[in-house]
Amino acid sequence: MKQPRIYLDWNATTPLRHEARSAIVAALEVTGNPSSIHTEGRKARRLVTEARAAVAAALGADARDVIFTSGGTEANVTALAPGLRRGAGAAVERLMVSAIEHVSVLAGGLFPADRITRIRVRRDGVVDLDDLAERLNEGPPALVSLMVANNETGAIQPVAAAAELVHRAGGLLHADAIQAFGRIPLSLKELKADLVTVSGHKIGGPKGVGAVVTAGEVIWPRPLIAGGGQEQNRRAGTENVAGIAGFGAAVAAAMAAQEVEAKQLACLRDRLERGLRQYPRLEVFSGEVERLPNTSLIGVPGLRAETAVIAFDLAGVAVSSGSACSSGKVTRSHVLSAMGVPDNLAEGAIRFSLGWDITEADVDLALEAWRTVSGALAKE
Known part of the structure; x- marks a missing residue:
């Protein structure tokens, strides 16, 4: 045998979790475009809305601050944008990333290479907060990107402590939670992050769907993909309804278990x-x-x-x-x-x-x- x-x-x-599979199959039977106002369109919109609420609830966020993307990489690229600001705060002009970030973060998103700085990590795989503090004082407000947990070693990073340093220096913090989401308890409030990125296929959802979640009042200078007004005018293109529905179902199942x-x-x-x-x-x-x-x-x-x-x-x-x-x-x-x-x-x-x-x-x-x-x- x-x-x-x-x-x-x-x-x-x-x-794929069975809950996600069932949600995907059901969503594939829904004909409407979620941007249409007729009955079929509203059915599709309802699936997207329910998934948005599930992702928001898992992170203690407002549903309107969840932006769906084509996956974790696009979510990270969307988050790493020069000119981001929160409320009336200063716009970030440079990017700082830890040396152990995922390659989609190390690439710098929309920041030019000469405005990206890497932060050291210790021998145990945890970011060096002293190095972060020193580099924050070397220039204008920065966007700092730090993963919640490393995808190779699993080491959990001191995101909340880093966020306090970043905010005191007038910057913003992005937390890549793609590996941690669904595996350890997370919330925007406890992370003290301004932006969090997550992905569907790491928690039993389908490949090809992810999200950027903000703590509110985060303002993008421009959408990553220009076109229609989908995703609160931040990411144009008809939503992947089946993928998003599967993602939402996977999130709910992961949180319960x-x-x-x-x-x-x-x-x-x-x-x-x-x-x-x-x-x-x-x-x-x-x-x-x-x-x-x-x-x-x-x-x-x-x-x-x-x-x-x-x-x-x-x-x-x-x-x-x-x-x-x-x-x-x-x-x-x-x-x-x-x-x-x-x-x-x-x-x-x-x-x-x-x-x-x-x-x-x-x-x-x-x-x-x-x-x-x-x-x-x-x-x-």
């Missing part, structure tokens, strides 16, 4: 790491700081990530070498480079990321595959 495959790459993307899932995943992650640590030279990156309950990034000197990922795959276990945004290429992690991890350790980094239907038996099978991989390494 063929052994079922074990998917341990949930930070790259998640399976969040506390239970987080506890289960933390136990499974710890079980996995106990087994992995039996290999004497293994290091769990950011293992000493607070992390997402589902994420473990490990490294072993001399291990080649590409070889290990293939070996796990042949054993029926899907893992990754880090971020899934490198077109299938296994390259040295910019996150580990920023953390100062030596090349011989960083080049063998493997990420395990778990999700709601992973069991102890799945973890044990993954450890069995690891014993094969590490056994081959020991013989070299």
